[in-house]
Amino acid sequence: MTPGMGALDPVFLSRLQFGFVISFHIIFPSFTIGLAAWLATIEGMRLATGNQVYRRVFDFWLKVFALSFGMGVVTGVVMAFQFGTNWGVLSERMGAIQGPLLGYETFTAFMLEATFFGVMLLGRERVSPRFYFIACCMVSLGTMFSSFWILCNNSWMQVPIGHTIIDGRIIPANWWAITTGPIVRVRWPHMLLGAFLTSGMSVVATGAWYTLRGIHQSERRVMLHWGLGLVAVLIPMQMFVGNLTGGYIHKYQPAKFAAIEARWKTQQPASEVLLAIPDPSAERNLFAIEVPKLGSYIESGNWDSRELGLEAFAPEDRPPVMIPFFAFRIMVGMGMLMLVTSWLGVILRWRGILETSRWFLWCAFLAFPTGFIAVLCGWFTAEVGRQPWVVYGLLRTKDAVTPSLTTGDVTFSLLAYIVVYGTFGSFGLYYIYRLLRDGPSGEALAIPGATANRPMAVAGDAQTATGNQLRTRS
Amino acid sequence: MEPSNLALFWTAVVVGSILVYVILDGFDLGVGVLFGTVRDEAVRVEMMNAIAPVWNGNETWLVVIGTSLFAAFPAAYAVFMGAYYIPILLLLCGLIFRGIAFEFRFRTERMRPFWDWGFFLGSTVMGFVQGAAVGAMIRGIPVSNGQYSGGVFGWLKPFAIMTGIGLVLGYALLGAAWLVLKSEGPLREWARRRIPWLATAVLAIMLVAFVTTKHLDPHARGNLQARPWGIVFAATGILALIAVIVGSRSKRDGFPFAMTVLSFLSAFLALGTMFWPYIIPYRITVGNAVAPDASLSFLFYGAVVILPLIILYTARVYWAFRGKIREA
Numbered sequence: 001m002t003p004g005m006g007a008l009d010p011v012f013l014s015r016l017q018f019g020f021v022i023s024f025h026i027i028f029p030s031f032t033i034g035l036a037a038w039l040a041t042i043e044g045m046r047l048a049t050g051n052q053v054y055r056r057v058f059d060f061w062l063k064v065f066a067l068s069f070g071m072g073v074v075t076g077v078v079m080a081f082q083f084g085t086n087w088g089v090l091s092e093r094m095g096a097i098q099g100p101l102l103g104y105e106t107f108t109a110f111m112l113e114a115t116f117f118g119v120m121l122l123g124r125e126r127v128s129p130r131f132y133f134i135a136c137c138m139v140s141l142g143t144m145f146s147s148f149w150i151l152c153n154n155s156w157m158q159v160p161i162g163h164t165i166i167d168g169r170i171i172p173a174n175w176w177a178i179t180t181g182p183i184v185r186v187r188w189p190h191m192l193l194g195a196f197l198t199s200g201m202s203v204v205a206t207g208a209w210y211t212l213r214g215i216h217q218s219e220r221r222v223m224l225h226w227g228l229g230l231v232a233v234l235i236p237m238q239m240f241v242g243n244l245t246g247g248y249i250h251k252y253q254p255a256k257f258a259a260i261e262a263r264w265k266t267q268q269p270a271s272e273v274l275l276a277i278p279d280p281s282a283e284r285n286l287f288a289i290e291v292p293k294l295g296s297y298i299e300s301g302n303w304d305s306r307e308l309g310l311e312a313f314a315p316e317d318r319p320p321v322m323i324p325f326f327a328f329r330i331m332v333g334m335g336m337l338m339l340v341t342s343w344l345g346v347i348l349r350w351r352g353i354l355e356t357s358r359w360f361l362w363c364a365f366l367a368f369p370t371g372f373i374a375v376l377c378g379w380f381t382a383e384v385g386r387q388p389w390v391v392y393g394l395l396r397t398k399d400a401v402t403p404s405l406t407t408g409d410v411t412f413s414l415l416a417y418i419v420v421y422g423t424f425g426s427f428g429l430y431y432i433y434r435l436l437r438d439g440p441s442g443e444a445l446a447i448p449g450a451t452a453n454r455p456m457a458v459a460g461d462a463q464t465a466t467g468n469q470l471r472t473r474s
Numbered sequence: 475m476e477p478s479n480l481a482l483f484w485t486a487v488v489v490g491s492i493l494v495y496v497i498l499d500g501f502d503l504g505v506g507v508l509f510g511t512v513r514d515e516a517v518r519v520e521m522m523n524a525i526a527p528v529w530n531g532n533e534t535w536l537v538v539i540g541t542s543l544f545a546a547f548p549a550a551y552a553v554f555m556g557a558y559y560i561p562i563l564l565l566l567c568g569l570i571f572r573g574i575a576f577e578f579r580f581r582t583e584r585m586r587p588f589w590d591w592g593f594f595l596g597s598t599v600m601g602f603v604q605g606a607a608v609g610a611m612i613r614g615i616p617v618s619n620g621q622y623s624g625g626v627f628g629w630l631k632p633f634a635i636m637t638g639i640g641l642v643l644g645y646a647l648l649g650a651a652w653l654v655l656k657s658e659g660p661l662r663e664w665a666r667r668r669i670p671w672l673a674t675a676v677l678a679i680m681l682v683a684f685v686t687t688k689h690l691d692p693h694a695r696g697n698l699q700a701r702p703w704g705i706v707f708a709a710t711g712i713l714a715l716i717a718v719i720v721g722s723r724s725k726r727d728g729f730p731f732a733m734t735v736l737s738f739l740s741a742f743l744a745l746g747t748m749f750w751p752y753i754i755p756y757r758i759t760v761g762n763a764v765a766p767d768a769s770l771s772f773l774f775y776g777a778v779v780i781l782p783l784i785i786l787y788t789a790r791v792y793w794a795f796r797g798k799i800r801e802a
Contacts, residue, residue, distance in 0.1 A: 031654070064499065067549040070577070074569075074570055074574075075572055076567065077533075077536070077537055077540075077569065077634070078566050078570075080537055080540040080541055080544070081540055081555060081562050081566060083544065083551075083555075084540075084544065084551045084552055084555025084556070084562075084563050085553065085555040085556065085558075085563070087553040088553070088555065088556045089621065090619050090626055091544060091551055092548055092549050092551075092552040092621065093549050094548075095544055095545070095548020095549070095551065095552070095765060095769075096766050097550060097769070098544075098766045098768040098771045099541075099544040099545030099548050099551075099765060099769060099773075100545045100765075100769050100773040102541065102544065102545070103541045103542065103544070103545035103773045103776065104776050105539055106538070106541040107776045107777070107779075107780040109779055110534065110538075110783075110784055111779075111780055111783060112535075113534075114783050114784055114786075114787035114789075115783070115787075116796070167768070169670065169767045172768045172769055173768070174765070175768075175772050270789060280752060283798075344724060402552070402555070402556040402559070402622070403556075403558075403619075403621050403622075403623070404556050404559075404621065404622045404623060404625070404626070405556070405559065405626070408627065409559060409560075409626040412560075413559070413560075413563045415616065416563055417563075417567075420567045420570055420571070424570050424571075424574050427574060427578055428574070431578075431581070434669065441495070456577040463535050
């Protein structure tokens, strides 16, 4: 057992808590990054063709976007404090690098709220169509830029570069290397494509849902056709970029790579484990489907390379195996599902039987969460695979926790977050569900009292956002 | 260690953000506290509408504080977050409940009492933990090896409970003054009647806190003796509160709010006089907690673009919603 795993100590509970709040958070940004790009695309089509169906599709997804953005902001506030409350030593020692990167992320989000986000949410009637489209593009760029800083920060934690150590203090020496290094160059596109696919599959599923229910005929067609087309193009790109991500892990984090592959012994040539039941205590796989030599080819490009197994690393330097192994395979599996769904959909559409193939529409509808699951599992692989380090090679997770915390303290806070997020999340998801269920309606109403930094109000309507209905009634 | 110019810039950013946050979020938290003391639905809706366009923007400053502290003073960020583990947890839970209560209460009749409780309790808890945190700071935070070394309830001392209650009442006073400024008719009268009582209670707690600190805490006493001009701030704060009490019947609806803000500003400066140059009082100085210049200068370029933009945007929103709230 890896230190900090299994025993209910402050380190393990803090990891659990961070994992819980950030998993909850990442759902919303990955959705909104994709939705912002989707909205810009649809608005561009409306501008180019003048077709009003794009306007109705846009207004509908704008509400979903606003509500998700609001949920992302609220859960993001919590993240701004998590580093300090539970990871005091990490904050103190690595703050010189992580602090400014996360600071830029916050600033980017604020910049968005203060400028183009307001135009996008509330300024439709006040600016020219061309400027409105530019505002949509800027919001999309802003959400991508925001994720860039998060990926800079996390990539630095995966493979720290561009710093010096003076008297035990970590000092940033080369910000250019930190923000444009080889790791962030592949991981940022990987995350962006993941976000696009997440929203793409949601758009497809929503279109399929309306088709199955026989409602919103012209809008659902836009969603189905555009969504399937986008996913069909993006998923091969994602597989290519994902492969590059594997390359950096192989080069810089060989122990993580061995864990993802469930390879206990060093092999030459190495086989590729497709599926297995790893047994960490016995350091072997109970059952495995393997392809001989394929591992060497995938990892090093020839059929005979020597690939490291977990035995090559001291027990205290090994990551856990179960989560990276299975999370990685679930992520890849979701990618395969998206590939099959989107290409099949495109073929059905080409043959003109898309909207009558109910079996396919059901599959597409049920594929709604594939993108979300893939994003979460990808992050689980990256983060758990980095263990036992919080900053790879520089600081161990067990040494990074706030030293004053006790098991009871973190149990209490974890339970509190579960209760609060459970309540908040279930209502938020319920309102998103209701929006999706009802689908596009008539004109969006102007909302008194709504501003760009109160996006959730935009997802309601004039009556429910400020209670004016109640006033006139009483 | 003497702080560099960049360090002073970031000190100003953190201190300025705290001050702006306390005043802006202070009044809308205060309205949330007062919200719990009325039953009439029409009045509650009017109270909500008095802060609806601005409350979320006000909380933006809390994030500015957290982020700037982490980026510019990581050593202080680590100690504060460790020492205030429970207050931060309560603050965040309060913030979430308040926020969703705001957006969800109008969408449901059945669940409305639940969200209303969330709005009131969330506001009150946020005010209390902020006040208690200041109280705990005055009494000192134990630190060893650059990390907080006390227990998780180390902050919860009688003195901190008193300052916590003091700040809830102080925010309620700000909230009442804001309602006088923004509303007309029965709500304005209702808020006006509460002002003298709240101001008297706040004044009493402030005096007790000031005298206790001066007698109990040698560091604070030393700093106040070395900076006798600091008494000006204390005096201004007291006079401003007396002005609030005496002038609560004033025809000018902005008067109570202006005077309450002045008293908050004075109390804030008085605290600064006691603490400077410490960021964790009497343990870690600003110069020792600050990040290396390479970090400060990197984020500096972001700050000089973003902070003026946030200020402009905030001003624009307040300007757009100036004057009394209107009937629908």
